[in-house]
Amino acid sequence: MSKNDFYQKVYKVVEQVPEGYVTNYGSVAGFIGVKSGARMVGYALNQLADQPLGESIPAHRVVNRLGQLTGRAYFGGDAMKERLEQEGVTFKEEYTVDMDKHFWDPSEHIDG
DNA sequence: CTAATGACGACAC
């Protein structure tokens, strides 16, 4: 099933994101092949919050292109921000990651 | 099948 394959790829990529780094929806979607599937990436990660698989997926390392923790609401409180800080990620704003220092581009690290 | 929604992104004003 292609749509399920899309999800699997999203998880696979997100799992590759190293600590102290973050990536964005558009890059993940583009790397997978669905250039305009940024929303689908967010949706895929959203599913993680509803299944045990999420335990193994660092979804908190995925933010929007601006570095904003748009999905923090799904982590309960500031869990998303706190986890990133624990990994060494710095913030430009209360909920905006410093993408200039912590941006991680899948196409630059994953040989797909 | 149609309409509405969303952890997004790019463009127009």
Added chain:
DNA sequence: CGTGTCGCCATTA
């Protein structure tokens, strides 16, 4: 430079 609008595509009603 901030706000508004459209496009994108899977999911849900």
